[in-house]
Structures are given as C-alpha cells and as structure tokens.
Amino acid sequence: MLLEENKPLAAFTTLGVGGPARWFVNVSSEDEIAEAAAWARAQSVPLFILGGGSNLLISDAGFDGLVLHIALRGISILENGEIFDSVKYEVAAGEDWDAFVETTVQNNCAGIECLAGIPGTVGGTPVQNVGAYGQEVATSITKVRAYDLHAEAYVELAAADCQFAYRRSRFNSVDRGRYVVTRVDYALIRSGAPTLRYADLQRAFPAGTQPSLADVSSAVRSVRKSKGMLLVEGDPDCRSAGSFFKNPVVSEEQFERIAANSTMQPPRFPAGSGTENAGRVKVPAAWLIEQAGFAKGYVLGSAGVSSRHTLALVNLGSGRGGGSANEILALANKIKTAVAEQFGIDLEMEPVMLGF
Ligand SMILES: Cc1cc2nc3c(=O)[nH]c(=O)nc-3n(C[C@H](O)[C@H](O)[C@H](O)COP(=O)(O)OP(=O)(O)OC[C@H]3O[C@@H](n4cnc5c(N)ncnc54)[C@H](O)[C@@H]3O)c2cc1C
Numbered sequence: 001m002l003l004e005e006n007k008p009l010a011a012f013t014t015l016g017v018g019g020p021a022r023w024f025v026n027v028s029s030e031d032e033i034a035e036a037a038a039w040a041r042a043q044s045v046p047l048f049i050l051g052g053g054s055n056l057l058i059s060d061a062g063f064d065g066l067v068l069h070i071a072l073r074g075i076s077i078l079e080n081g082e083i084f085d086s087v088k089y090e091v092a093a094g095e096d097w098d099a100f101v102e103t104t105v106q107n108n109c110a111g112i113e114c115l116a117g118i119p120g121t122v123g124g125t126p127v128q129n130v131g132a133y134g135q136e137v138a139t140s141i142t143k144v145r146a147y148d149l150h151a152e153a154y155v156e157l158a159a160a161d162c163q164f165a166y167r168r169s170r171f172n173s174v175d176r177g178r179y180v181v182t183r184v185d186y187a188l189i190r191s192g193a194p195t196l197r198y199a200d201l202q203r204a205f206p207a208g209t210q211p212s213l214a215d216v217s218s219a220v221r222s223v224r225k226s227k228g229m230l231l232v233e234g235d236p237d238c239r240s241a242g243s244f245f246k247n248p249v250v251s252e253e254q255f256e257r258i259a260a261n262s263t264m265q266p267p268r269f270p271a272g273s274g275t276e277n278a279g280r281v282k283v284p285a286a287w288l289i290e291q292a293g294f295a296k297g298y299v300l301g302s303a304g305v306s307s308r309h310t311l312a313l314v315n316l317g318s319g320r321g322g323g324s325a326n327e328i329l330a331l332a333n334k335i336k337t338a339v340a341e342q343f344g345i346d347l348e349m350e351p352v353m354l355g356f
Pocket residue numbers: 014048049050051052053054055056070093118119120121122123124125127128129130131132171179180181182228229230231238240241242243352
C-alpha cells in the first residue's frame with residue numbers, strides 16, 4: 001500500500017475543482033482496502049471512498065483525511081446464470097461504468113443499455129441507484145460485495161438488502177460511508193429487447209423498426225450529448241457533476257403555491273409509488289430554476305448553468321485549468337435562494353459534498 005500525502009484531487013473529479021487530500025491511496029485489491037481502513041482507524045483519520053468523482057464536489061480546502069481511490073479491475077462473465085437466458089457479470093468496483101455497458105451491449109445482453117454514457121465507476125452505481133431513460137441498476141444488480149468498515153470484514157449483500165429506491169440505497173442513506181463496494185454482480189438478459197420507454201429515445205427510431213441494443217445505447221449517447229450530459233474532452237459546457245439538484249416531491253398545497261407564484265402552469269409528474277409519496281407530486285427542478293431567472297447558459301464567475309441543460313452546473317474554467325468549488329457553490333446557493341424565495345421550495349443538491 002503506497003500512501004501519498006497532499007495529493008491534488010481536482011483531476012479525479014468531472015467538475016475539475018477542489019483541493020488536496022491530506023492522505024491518498026490507490027487501492028487495487030481487497031487486501032489493500034482492509035489495510036488502508038486499518039491504518040485510518042489506527043490514526044483516527046476520517047476516510048472517504050473515491051470512484052470516478054462524477055457525483056462529487058470537493059471543497060477548495062480539500063479533505064483532511066484519507067481518500068481511498070478504488071482501482072480494482074476485472075470482469076467475469078458467467079454463462080448460463082441461475083435464471084434461464086440470464087448472463088451473470090461479476091464486475092470489480094473500479095471498472096469504468098460506460099465501458100462495461102459497452103461490453104454488455106457488444107455481447108448482446110439487455111438490461112443496462114439505456115445507462116450508456118454515464119460517467120463514473122461500477123462501484124458508484126449501487127450507491128445512488130444510477131438510472132436514466134427508463135432503466136436503473138437496481139433491476140439488474142443481484143449482489144454487492146463490500147468491505148464493512150464497522151464489522152471490519154467483507155460482506156455480500158443481496159439486491160433486496162440494498163434498499164434501492166429512486167437515486168437512493170442504503171449506501172447513500174442509513175449506511176452512508178459504512179461500506180466500501182468492491183464488486184457488483186449484474187444479471188442481464190441474453191438477446192433481450194432494448195428498453196424504449198422515453199419519448200426522446202423513441203423519436204430516434206421510425207415507427208415499426210426494431211432497434212438493436214447497440215442502436216439504443218448509441219441513441220442514448222447522442223441524446224445525452226445534445227443535452228450536455230455526455231463528457232466530451234475539451235468541452236467545458238459538459239464539465240458537471242450531472243444533475244446538481246433533485247426534482248422536488250411536493251404536497252398539493254405546495255404545488256398550488258408554485259402555480260400561484262408563476263405566470264405559467266407548472267408541469268407535474270407522479271411522485272412514485274411509495275406510501276411516503278401518497279398525495280404528492282414531482283415538479284421538475286429545471287422548470288423551477290428557469291422560472292426563478294436562471295436560463296441555460298447563465299454565468300456567475302467561472303461557474304455556469306450548462307447552455308444545454310438547466311440542471312447541470314458546469315465549471316467554465318476547466319478548459320483553462322481554473323474554476324473553484326466556491327464559485328460552483330455560490331451559483332448553487334444563488335439558485336437555491338431564488339427558488340426558495342419565489343416558490344417556498346428548498347431544492348436538494350444531488351452531488352456528494354466533501355471537505356466543506
Ligand atoms: C455528465 C454527467 C452525467 C450524469 N448522468 C447521470 C444519470 O443519467 N443518472 C445518474 O444516476 N447519475 C448520473 N450522473 C452522476 C454520476 O455519474 C453517478 O452517480 C455515478 O454512478 C457516480 O459514480 P462515481 O464512481 O463517479 O462516484 P464518485 O463521484 O466518486 O462518488 C460518489 C459517491 O459514491 C461513493 N462511492 C463511489 N465509489 C464507491 C465504492 N466503490 N464503494 C462505496 N462508495 C463509493 C463515494 O464515496 C461518494 O459518496 C452523471 C454525472 C455526470 C458528470
């Protein structure tokens with residue numbers, strides 16, 4: 001295990017901002033994870049698990065602890081999985097997610113083709129139950145292997161024990177920071193039909209055609225690119241952490257207040273099936289933000305609202321090697337305040353904050 005000191009972290013994140021880690025270790029085996037965790041415990045140093053840094057805002061001061069950078073690699077394919085026609089993939093947490101999706105599509109396996117183009121690592125996907133265009137990893141994951149920092153032992157959690165919900169799991173809620181994911185198992189369907197649930201995607205294919213998995217994943221990448229949601233080298237307009245705000249779920253009373261404070265009828269969507277959502281509606285955060293005066297392309301210092309996506313806050317300084325976490329946060333807070341003042345809605349930020 002090679003411990004590095006005062007390691008700059010900005011380059012490990014998609015936003016490209018943030019200060020150094022007091023301690024940093026690249027871990028490429030399960031033994032190294034146990035060793036690094038033991039070191040942090042013995043030194044009473046806080047520990048943070050870093051994947052691809054694509055859902056992360058690190059403070060300019062950095063992190064006064066140990067950053068464990070997940071670099072475990074390897075993909076095993078088990079033909080004839082337990083379920084008929086299913087193919088089981090056991091994937092090390094440090095594998096690049098989008099490259100893994102591409103592998104499964106090339107192997108003609110259905111289940112995650114709509115999740116093409118999402119940055120980050122395989123180990124990051126169960127954490128917020130990554131989802132897009134009608135699919136989420138919760139439906140394909142069968143098992144998560146992880147180091148339990150409390151029990152100081154490796155455990156294997158069945159999907160049913162991961163408490164998956166919309167952009168949520170036990171890993172980012174009740175057990176936040178407890179587990180270091182080292183491997184994720186997915187069951188995909190050999191020669192299965194692609195998921196074509198979203199209008200954006202359906203429009204890409206003439207009625208009556210039967211697109212292949214590769215056609216659909218490639219269409220997903222094109223749609224993502226048009227919305228600034230695909231990382232393109234050298235384009236600061238997509239240097240984001242994905243959606244910066246979650247879509248708020250509000251009561252009918254709050255919805256009426258939103259409607260009363262805008263010149264247009266607000267869009268509304270079902271809030272989801274859980275009992276906690278009964279009688280509530282989901283309102284697009286992007287709509288609230290635009291109504292509050294922040295159009296696509298809005299700029300504040302080196303931070304901006306992507307010119308292609310209202311929910312993506314971007315680091316416009318990234319092309320020049322600049323920008324700062326403070327500027328991103330200043331813009332986020334300005335948006336939050338304006339939306340709260342106009343509509344009484346407290347927007348929740350989606351990226352993980354480190355070192356603030
Ligand atoms: C352009 C762009 C588009 C995006 N589009 C989407 C989208 O469509 N849908 C979506 O759901 N997300 C999207 N995201 C967000 C992000 O890509 C996902 O959340 C991704 O899964 C994060 O993985 P990561 O490895 O980068 O995690 P990081 O950003 O490194 O970490 C995020 C959190 O996960 C934890 N974590 C990471 N790896 C592990 C591990 N091995 N074990 C335990 N904890 C770990 C970290 O501690 C941290 O709390 C997008 C981001 C960007 C930049």
